[in-house]
Amino acid sequence: MSIEVKDLTYTYSPNTPYAATALRGVSLHIEEGEYVGIIGKTGSGKSTFIQHLNALIRLQSGEIKVYDIDLNAKKPDLKKLRGTVGMVMQYPEYQLFDETVEKDVSYGPRNLGLSEEEIRERVREAIELVGLDYEEVRDRSPFELSGGQKRRVAIAGVIAMRPRILVLDEPIAGLDPRGKQEILALIKKLKNAYSPTVIVVSHDMDSVAENCDKVALFADGEIARFASPREIFYDDELLSRTEMDCPSVVKVVKELERLGKSLPTRPVTKAELVAALTVGEGV
Template identity: 50%
Template sequence: MKIKIEGLNHIYNPGNPFEIKALDDVNLEIDKGEFVGLIGHTGSGKSTLIQHLNGLLKATSGKIFIGDTEITKKDVKLKSVRQKVGLVFQYPEHQLFEETVYKDIAFGPKNLGLSEEEVDKRIKESMELVGLNFTEVKDRSPFELSGGQRRRVAIAGVLAMKPDILILDEPTAGLDPKGRDEILGQIKHLYDKYNITIILVSHSMEDIAKLVNRLIVMHKGKVNMEGNPRDIFKRVDELERIGLGIPQITYLMRELRNRGKDVKDDVLTVDEAKIELLKYLRSNDNA
């Protein structure tokens, strides 16, 4: 399902001394099946933008289309929009409230008026997608689980609605390295299996580099850059001027290149760096 944004503006506290223009003439298109990374420093407009995509915030002006539906129209039914666009907030586990994992994940599907059989099927499917064992976890209180498991329960609750578009706002925030890797692995598995449209908001350049196939950079409410992550991360000076950076491994490879080592300097992940460094070492051994 395609997303199209035309001339989107959003002003907080209009007409008073605290007025802030959070979005400034944003124009974007995101095609069905894209895995998009959205980055920008605090206050760049990232969170404001994603909250427009399922109608949580009302545009000051401009248009947003989800598929063929213009969701910025006054008479649009936002309930149907929110079934298509699933939004997982930062620290979503803070929104868990039911006494069992099963009941928490069931909350959304039940509100759709689905049969008990369909609800049960969706709960099992969504728990499998996020790597939770249905039999072992379904009757447990979500508050007994680890932070990473609670995060997965919250994501499963959104997936059980079967959205066409999934938006994740800092899904690894506050997790330890193991929990972060598990969540990212499940998101990658979800994308590979269903090829749904995913928008990932993150401050971690490493997370972004591992996963997305397109990158959108926000700055002062505007789209500052967009394109292939490898091309965007080559623009180091521009990124640093707006308070961002590149993956740490990319900085390392750039430094090696600057010191005369014959290695690529557009490497984005540790795995890519291993391959490149082994190739360099072998070529020197053979020299």
């Protein structure tokens, strides 16, 4: 078990005329090693939820445990929490601030109180992991880099903390096709390196279907369903009630069914669809 959330409720501006409840009784259990997609309409509570996971938002009601860190404790170990849960925010490149790439990336590990030597080692490794040349970029200003490079520097700053859980809010929004593929490949690489648990908030149903083991579908501050992509994307009633889309692959399958052609399996990825249509000739 890496994350255990029970009955989480959160209200913005409580006890004011502007009070808005963003989460209502959310419970979620994430195992170490899972790649979890979080989907849902704008305003369904996705971002509020993930910001709880490294205490960017203070717990109002409910319980959260991340490994052995208990956020309900009187003084939760926030330093340990933030070393455990790495958070890559939306458009993280806007949060770069320091004068060189090396300084920017070392900000997180320095806050963990590591030795200078350890910091340097981690920064080098993080920069190389995101696919940049350490010697070439370390003394450059992050602001001179291209958009895709900036995003990778921002991610390097998070993974230099070596978090066991990596949380990314819309990591591929606004990227061109190559940038998207690079970031998705990078997430897989990081998952294999030292962040076995990955949680991604995304509006891109195709990439969620391709990459995630499980999907949490948020609607109106609740988790409408937490299940495999297959269970979620073939549940028409659920999708229409929560105003969600299904991936292109599933749309093709649904069109095929409408035309009277049923498949032996229920594919959600491109490879699964091609296999279902060609192997065994399920016609």
